[in-house]
Amino acid sequence: MNTPQHSHFAEDVLKGLTTKEKHVSSKYFYDDNGSRIFMQIMQMPEYYxxxxxxxxxxxxxxxxxxxxxxxxxxxxxxxxxxxxxxxxxxxxxxxxxxxxxxxxxxxxxxxxxxxxxxxxxxxxxxxxxxxxxxxxxxxxxxxxxxxxxxxxxxxxxxxxxxxxxxxxxxxxxxxxxxxxxxxxxxxxxxxxNPRIIQLAYDDPHGITRSFNMNLLQRMSRELEADILSDQFDFYSNYNPKNGEVNSYLVSLKKQSFYSKVLDTTFHLEKDELIWTELSRxxxxxxxxxxxxxxxxxxxxxxxxxxxxxxxxxxxx
Structure with a gap:
């Protein structure tokens, strides 16, 4: 790992993408672009x-x-x-x-x-x-x-x-x-009403999708990773029984990408999930x-x- 200012992000991505159930913490949504997208989310009529x-x-x-x-x-x-x-x-x-x-x-x-x-x-x-x-x-x-x-x-x-x-x-x-x-x-x-919650976290405008996809762009940029964003999609689900909204990035094909900063190749199966956020x-x-x-x-x-x-x- 050759850039100290990326260390927390880099360490957490390395740990999160090499475990069985892949995840990246939602705290990393908020780079400059992510913060701008979140401002758009807050202005959506669906996001109450x-x-x-x-x-x-x-x-x-x-x-x-x-x-x-x-x-x-x-x-x-x-x-x-x-x-x-x-x-x-x-x-x-x-x-x-x-x-x-x-x-x-x-x-x-x-x-x-x-x-x-x-x-x-x-x-x-x-x-x-x-x-x-x-x-x-x-x-x-x-x-x-x-x-x-x-x-x-x-x-x-x-x-x-x-x-x-x-x-x-x-x-x-x-x-x-x-x-x-x-x-x-x-x-x-x-x-x-579960429909109200579902729409707030998976909006018809695609803004929440962009918010999650920005995480891939941040990884590409800061970790010098050759990620192809169009090989991913976004999925969010609300479970009214336990009150949990869980959000994920979905790998659309079997794929690998390499990070120069981490000197690591990451592997994803087709339809494999990367969990990004819980909202209870x-x-x-x-x-x-x-x-x-x-x-x-x-x-x-x-x-x-x-x-x-x-x-x-x-x-x-």
């Missing part, structure tokens, strides 16, 4: 999660603040804040209620944090914002030593990308670094069970008008 959460945070942030009922100054700590457009609705509503808080967005990208800080300062000039760049748990550990109560945000339905045991592990780790009375507001997509949907019973299993209590579920999605407020 973004609009649902925006509606909740635009219309119910005042209720969220009243439910939290912190009586002293507090921190709002966001895991993976992204562009912050949805969060801005919550922060503005809290500021309108004269809440005294510090907003602490955590992201592994310094560039993302710099852009977020600039955008927030433009929209909310009086916001006390203190971004932290790094690992969630390093920052969490520092905050747990402080005396102020914390509201943690884990928005965007991101918990749905974790397998059940991984979700439990992550939430237990969050809980371990939280103080008694701290709260977690978590975006969670709800089980609903929850029932209210499953939300309660997940909270209980990880040391939390569900305080309230804030829903959009169609009841497609919840921002679920948990207390330690």
């Amino acid at each position: 999660p973004t609009a649902c959460e925006f509606e909740i945070l635009s219309q119910q942030s005042g209720n969220i603040f009243d439910t939290i009922n912190f009586t002293t100054k507090f921190n709002i700590v966001e895991f993976g804040s992204g562009d912050g457009i949805k969060t801005r609705q919550l922060l503005k509503a809290f500021m309108d209620k004269k809440a005294q808080f510090t907003y602490i967005p955590i992201d592994i990208s310094q560039e993302a944090n710099d852009a977020l800080q600039q955008n927030m300062k433009t929209a909310l000039p009086n916001l006390d914002i203190q971004p932290r760049t790094g690992d969630y748990f390093e920052v969490l550990n520092e905050l747990s030593a402080g005396t102020l109560p914390n509201l943690f945000l884990f928005l965007g339905g991101n918990i749905g990308n974790y397998k059940k045991d991984e979700a439990i592990d992550l939430l237990e780790r969050f809980n371990a670094d939280m103080k008694k009375g701290d709260m977690l507001l978590m975006g969670m997509d709800l089980k609903k 949907k929850y029932s209210f019973e499953e939300i309660n069970a997940l909270a209980e299993a990880t040391g939390f209590t569900v305080k309230n579920n804030f829903l959009d008008c169609r009841h497609y999605y919840t921002d679920s407020l948990w207390v330690k």
Whole structure:
């Protein structure tokens, strides 16, 4: 492996494409082109999660603040804040209620944090914002030593990308670094008519297909691999019984490709699958069970008008 900046991606592709059940992590969707395609996905009428959460945070942030009922100054700590457009609705509503808080967005990208800080300062000039760049748990550990109560945000339905045991592990780790009375507001997509979910993840415009196929283009470019994208297709399936959307790249023929960076030839059978993403949907019973299993209590579920999605407020 001759280029250190590719090491995580390269290592994960090597591991994922040499196992029996091939996979590449969905976190690698988001190179520059992938991020642009995801912006298109979020604007599709079929892709409801973004609009649902925006509606909740635009219309119910005042209720969220009243439910939290912190009586002293507090921190709002966001895991993976992204562009912050949805969060801005919550922060503005809290500021309108004269809440005294510090907003602490955590992201592994310094560039993302710099852009977020600039955008927030433009929209909310009086916001006390203190971004932290790094690992969630390093920052969490520092905050747990402080005396102020914390509201943690884990928005965007991101918990749905974790397998059940991984979700439990992550939430237990969050809980371990939280103080008694701290709260977690978590975006969670709800089980609903399977056709609505299927269309959101396998849209008629082919945008989600492009999003997945871009992963092959990234591998070709960064790992110097001779992949022929037209020898692959995209497949996504929602199982209403277990609430899982699973997405795959499908090899259309028996084929091999070589990566110079990895100095490895990868082999695929005809119709072999490369798993790319899990997106889990929850029932209210499953939300309660997940909270209980990880040391939390569900305080309230804030829903959009169609009841497609919840921002679920948990207390330690």
